[in-house]
Amino acid sequence: MSTAARSEFELIARLTADLPTREEVVVGIGDDCAVLDQGGPRLLLLTCDSQVEGVHFTFQTSSAEEIGRKALAINLSDIAAMGGEPRYALISLHIPRRCPPEVLDRLYAGLRQEAAAAQTLIIGGNVSGTGAAETLAIDITLLGEVERGHVLTRSGARTGDILFVTGYPGDSAAGLYSLLHPDYPYPPEACERLRAVHRVPKPRLAEGRLLSELGPEIVTALIDVSDGLSGDLSHICERSGVGACIDVARLPLSPELRSLATLLGRDPLAWVLHGGEDYELLFTVAPGQEQTVQERFAAAGLAPLTPIGQVTDAAGGLRLRWPDGREEPLAVQSWDHFTSPR
Amino acid sequence: MSTAARSEFELIARLTADLPTREEVVVGIGDDCAVLDQGGPRLLLLTCDSQVEGVHFTFQTSSAEEIGRKALAINLSDIAAMGGEPRYALISLHIPRRCPPEVLDRLYAGLRQEAAAAQTLIIGGNVSGTGAAETLAIDITLLGEVERGHVLTRSGARTGDILFVTGYPGDSAAGLYSLLHPDYPYPPEACERLRAVHRVPKPRLAEGRLLSELGPEIVTALIDVSDGLSGDLSHICERSGVGACIDVARLPLSPELRSLATLLGRDPLAWVLHGGEDYELLFTVAPGQEQTVQERFAAAGLAPLTPIGQVTDAAGGLRLRWPDGREEPLAVQSWDHFTSPR
Numbered sequence: 201m202s203t204a205a206r207s208e209f210e211l212i213a214r215l216t217a218d219l220p221t222r223e224e225v226v227v228g229i230g231d232d233c234a235v236l237d238q239g240g241p242r243l244l245l246l247t248c249d250s251q252v253e254g255v256h257f258t259f260q261t262s263s264a265e266e267i268g269r270k271a272l273a274i275n276l277s278d279i280a281a282m283g284g285e286p287r288y289a290l291i292s293l294h295i296p297r298r299c300p301p302e303v304l305d306r307l308y309a310g311l312r313q314e315a316a317a318a319q320t321l322i323i324g325g326n327v328s329g330t331g332a333a334e335t336l337a338i339d340i341t342l343l344g345e346v347e348r349g350h351v352l353t354r355s356g357a358r359t360g361d362i363l364f365v366t367g368y369p370g371d372s373a374a375g376l377y378s379l380l381h382p383d384y385p386y387p388p389e390a391c392e393r394l395r396a397v398h399r400v401p402k403p404r405l406a407e408g409r410l411l412s413e414l415g416p417e418i419v420t421a422l423i424d425v426s427d428g429l430s431g432d433l434s435h436i437c438e439r440s441g442v443g444a445c446i447d448v449a450r451l452p453l454s455p456e457l458r459s460l461a462t463l464l465g466r467d468p469l470a471w472v473l474h475g476g477e478d479y480e481l482l483f484t485v486a487p488g489q490e491q492t493v494q495e496r497f498a499a500a501g502l503a504p505l506t507p508i509g510q511v512t513d514a515a516g517g518l519r520l521r522w523p524d525g526r527e528e529p530l531a532v533q534s535w536d537h538f539t540s541p542r
Numbered sequence: 543m544s545t546a547a548r549s550e551f552e553l554i555a556r557l558t559a560d561l562p563t564r565e566e567v568v569v570g571i572g573d574d575c576a577v578l579d580q581g582g583p584r585l586l587l588l589t590c591d592s593q594v595e596g597v598h599f600t601f602q603t604s605s606a607e608e609i610g611r612k613a614l615a616i617n618l619s620d621i622a623a624m625g626g627e628p629r630y631a632l633i634s635l636h637i638p639r640r641c642p643p644e645v646l647d648r649l650y651a652g653l654r655q656e657a658a659a660a661q662t663l664i665i666g667g668n669v670s671g672t673g674a675a676e677t678l679a680i681d682i683t684l685l686g687e688v689e690r691g692h693v694l695t696r697s698g699a700r701t702g703d704i705l706f707v708t709g710y711p712g713d714s715a716a717g718l719y720s721l722l723h724p725d726y727p728y729p730p731e732a733c734e735r736l737r738a739v740h741r742v743p744k745p746r747l748a749e750g751r752l753l754s755e756l757g758p759e760i761v762t763a764l765i766d767v768s769d770g771l772s773g774d775l776s777h778i779c780e781r782s783g784v785g786a787c788i789d790v791a792r793l794p795l796s797p798e799l800r801s802l803a804t805l806l807g808r809d810p811l812a813w814v815l816h817g818g819e820d821y822e823l824l825f826t827v828a829p830g831q832e833q834t835v836q837e838r839f840a841a842a843g844l845a846p847l848t849p850i851g852q853v854t855d856a857a858g859g860l861r862l863r864w865p866d867g868r869e870e871p872l873a874v875q876s877w878d879h880f881t882s883p884r
Contacts, residue, residue, distance in 0.1 A: 208669055211637075211643070211646070211669055212667070212669055214643075214647070215646060215647070215650045215669075216650075216664065216667070219654070219663070219664050220658065220663060221663060221665075222663060225630075225663060225665055228665050228666070229664075229665065229666055229667065233666070234630075234632070234665040234666040236630065236665070238580065238582060239582065240580060240581065240582060246630070246632060246665065246666055246683075246685075247632075247666065248632045248634050248666060248667060248668050248681075248683060249634075249668050250634055250636065250668055250670045250681070252636060252670050252671065252672060252673060252675075253673065254673030254674050254675070255670060255671045255672065255673040256670075288567075288576075288578065288588070290576070290588060290589075290590045290683055292590050292591075292592055292634075292681050292683075294592065294594060294636075294679060294681075295553075301553070301556075304553070304557060305556070305557070308557045308558075312561070316562065321561070321562060321563060321564060321567060322558065322561050322571075323563075323567055323570050323571065323576040323578070323588065324570070324571055324575070324576040324588055324589065324590060325554070325558070325571065325590060326590050326591050326592055326681075327550055327553055327554055327557075328592045328594050328597060328598075328679075329594065329597045330594060330596075330597065330675070330677065330679075331594060331595065331596030331597040331677055332596050332676070332677065333594075333596070333672070333675035333676065333677040334674070334675065335672065335673055335674065335675040337636060337670075337672075337679065339590075339592070339634050339636075339668075339681040341588075341590060341632055341634075341683035343588075
């Protein structure tokens with residue numbers, strides 16, 4: 201259910217305003233997954249997300265197998281963002297006439313590979329033509345489960361909580377930049393890993409499960425970074441009714457991203473703060489529990505983890521704190537499928 | 543999960559061959575819905591189906607509201623085709639830039655209307671751009687439930703069973719024909735209802751529930767007529783390992799379809815046997831139970847019900863029996879999104 205920037209969210213909000221609901225819908229539209237209580241010990245998680253040729257991927261920058269893997273990975277990431285375990289996938293393909301069967305075979309091989317790695321079963325789907333349109337689209341619905349009392353949402357962050365992020369946000373955007381500017385003489389070591397991260401992000405499933413195990417008393421809010429750090433942090437803030445301040449000095453920059461930015465004379469922070477499609481986890485931790493979380497991550501050999509700031513009152517809005525102590529508002533800049541150029 | 547003709551099914555079969563499964567997957571790919579056993583008294587049904595502009599609908603022949611209603615109705619029909627009760631929907635929209643917001647509002651109003659009528663909650667979804675493509679697409683995943691022991695599939699038909707169909711198959715195809723040939727001077731009374739059936743088919747939910755209540759001992763196989771009577775009957779036959787013979791004299795032809803066929807000098811049987819998108823229910827009943835089923839339908843005031851033939855040995859294949867007793871093979875002619883012209 202993750203999408204991109206303002207106008208998309210405004211559209212969703214308008215279309216889905218005041219939809220009827222029932223008691224068993226624990227979480228409806230507006231989080232990474234919907235959550236249903238069917239009465240058993242585990243709650244059901246549901247999410248759907250699409251990848252459209254020319255919008256989310258191109259065959260120029262990714263192989264068919266990578267496209268299939270990523271289409272499932274971004275949905276797995278939505279399950280991770282609720283602390284859940286993925287279980288079942290339904291795959292809907294919109295296939296243009298000119299698409300060679302071998303491309304579909306390789307795309308499906310990618311889907312199978314990613315599903316197997318996440319112990320997720322493909323149990324249904326659909327194929328459709330696209331008429332006059334020449335764009336391939338992959339629409340996936342994913343079901344997962346999470347233990348009752350252990351679902352983590354975007355809405356529990358409280359003033360004073362510590363803000364954490366896994367891995368190295370910005371790597372995917374830097375990788376995409378290098379893919380879209382292939383003629384620039386990059387040293388391969390600067391780009392290979394960044395490009396791989398962009399092509400097939402790794403859903404942080406084990407990390408999400410550990411956070412869910414710690415529970416909402418310790419991990420107060422959780423989201424995956426699909427729209428960019430600033431955009432997804434703004435989602436947590438909006439849903440939780442809080443503000444947040446990111447400590448620029450603490451932002452984790454991967455060596456590859458640093459060196460690519462230096463080479464290009466670009467500001468690496470633009471990628472780190474606003475680059476989308478990282479699929480890292482961004483979450484808030486109750487004060488005093490930081491060490492517990494960090495120790496548990498380290499003990500389990502999970503993704504690198506960095507405290508990058510703090511949750512503040514809503515009045516503070518979204519802010520950046522520079523190393524000299526100066527603070528300034530942080531404007532959200534997210535990718536928008538409707539208005540952003542590729 | 544309902545789709546169209548041969549090459550589509552071959553493609554699905556190839557892509558999904560030998561997918562891994564687990565014990566809790568009662569029915570996987572290949573029926574109207576997947577069926578999951580989560581341990582409770584009811585089984586979970588899952589289906590997904592798309593409607594693509596220029597393939598399944600055009601704004602020339604349907605309003606935005608009708609397009610929204612139909613997109614949900616065809617998924618509701620897949621739940622009906624398992625004997626289930628629909629519960630939750632996830633709506634994924636692929637929206638071209640040129641699409642006016644009012645069109646989306648009306649489309650969503652249609653989705654809401656159809657969901658409310660079926661007591662189905664819209665609990666999630668996604669919106670995406672379409673890049674260079676100018677076609678709107680609606681991808682819906684629907685969840686439903688059915689009581690344990692009461693799920694009806696395509697695969698239980700046995701030689702000697704009686705073949706039934708609800709309503710008037712062919713009406714949708716006849717309505718579509720009249721929509722695609724608007725300049726022909728039809729008398730309105732010949733077309734209005736047929737066109738309405740094509741634009742917004744009525745999912746046979748109450749009928750499916752009654753069949754499920756009767757149970758698989760009485761109702762041995764069930765499918766909805768999305769690909770056409772011949773195509774969907776062939777699905778039952780393939781999955782059940784049987785043949786079938788349709789009694790031409792018993793096929794229910796609506797008065798409107800008859801009069802339109804007469805007016806055009808066309809064979810009405812082509813619509814009845816091969817016209818898709820009827821979303822009527824086609825099912826088989828154990829011998830001796832016909833009257834029970836018919837009485838229950840009549841008592842509940844459900845759709846008209848007609849016994850149209852019999853299940854035979856697989857060796858017989860699909861056949862037609864003419865009023866003079868002559869029998870001939872019935873060739874499947876289904877709509878194919880990949881090869882059929884609009």
